Amino acid sequence: MRILNIAHRGYSGKFDENTMLAFKKAIEYNADGIETDIQLSKDGIPIIIHDETLDRTTNGHGFVNDYTIDELKIFRTKSVPKIQAIKDIALEKKELLKSTNSGEIANIENRRNGDFKIGKYTLKEVEYFESTIGEEIPTLRELLELFSNSNLKILNLELKNSVIEYKGLEEKVLRMVDEFNLRDRVIISSFNHLSLLKIRELEGNKKTVLGALTETTLANVPQYLKSISVECYHPYFLSILNKEYIKEIKNAGIIVNPYTVNNIEDMKKVIKAGVNGIITNEVEILNALIGNL
Template sequence: MIKNFAHRGFSGKYPENTMLAFKKAIEFGADGIELDVQLTKDEEIVIIHDETIDRTTNGKGLVSDYTYEELCKFDASFIYHGQMGFNKIPTLREYLELVKDKNIVTNIELKTGILEYIGIEEKVWELIQEYKIEKKVIISSFNHYSILRMKELAPDLKYGLLSESWLINAGKYAHDLGIQCYHPIHYNLTPEIINEIKKYGIEINTYTVNKESDIRYLIEKGIDIIIGNFPDLTGELIKEYK
């Protein structure tokens, strides 16, 4: 059955990658939540998409140049001009406290594509074990070396290879690496590509799907997980097809 994952939480209507957006995603019935993790200067795992805080907060500079205490001073919802109150950059631990007892699957994207954050895989794995969510997590990254590093640490977790390129024989590629899922950008999913991936038994989890026509197309093609900014819309359309 196709699943509805909230991209950076309910980011279409609430500040992305904040506890508010995660709580709203759960409230609107998302099956899962996709989020991004990076490391601070003092090696705290924080949830933020960009390597810098410039776009999503009222601060500037690299996440890795700040301690977590320093990052907490910045408002991750400032672009909403005070409409959402103050929302800080959350830690992965805070998020896991929220979902540990809920029927929510978490797609943790390791943001190791630009800054490798050496050791982040071990830190994420430690928290997954601490909160006992091994069966409720997917680890993804654009850095496929990072995925393989974490797979060595935790071979039984579910993994996804992120891609925004027209990768040839993506299904074979994932299969040969022993990875269960392929996470392509949605507009690359032509019928031919879908068929090639499915031929190898690889799960297709695609992002960032926000238009009704695209959601309908992907439902009809039997995609496994739709990751979008509007889990309310995706959820309603999935119900329609049941």
């Protein structure tokens, strides 16, 4: 079976993480799935953002749950330094082409089919960056609408409730997934395994696929996951490279989707280990590697 390419926070290797743009680009660049993070606004709306605070990825300040959804929608994302740097290179290159070779840039501007690259981006993408200052913080509903109309195989919703206890988060997410009839395409994961148990209590007759996130090498993985009725193991990738360790997990029928694997050598290592999917920022790099297997 083909290894699944799961776009971490959308295609976050080139676009602002956890934005509708990053999710749309994950689809456009042929990811198999999307991984993202769910929190609640002050008025209880499931929203998509990784950090419990706004400061790193937006022009806002303070805790996410101190703002209503209407207040959060006013903020705009800002690119993290790595993404801003590759954006700046592309923007500078476009300006240089304009100033040094008018014939070449005229030729470029006639090519609107997206195949011409300026730096790491297409011409259309660079023009979009020139005309746009940041993205909105999306809601879970917006993403589910996009996902339900796509051919993506998996949507991995990580419940961000290890630091802040968002009361009702599990109920709200499960209810919305059911509203879109997406349980067969969704994995709900969390570092807070009590939250996974809560999902099991709430789900009713139709079983939800769950993923246990871990940061370190967990002992007795098959026994532990069976005890909490979880099908997927989502470990930090360096913790699952021991052949005997992952063999035991795989032999127990557990789905292994490590995070966050971004360079080609590490991708090769986890593929060799026998994982089912790879959660990555670098959608195009992983697709090229999988295509050559």
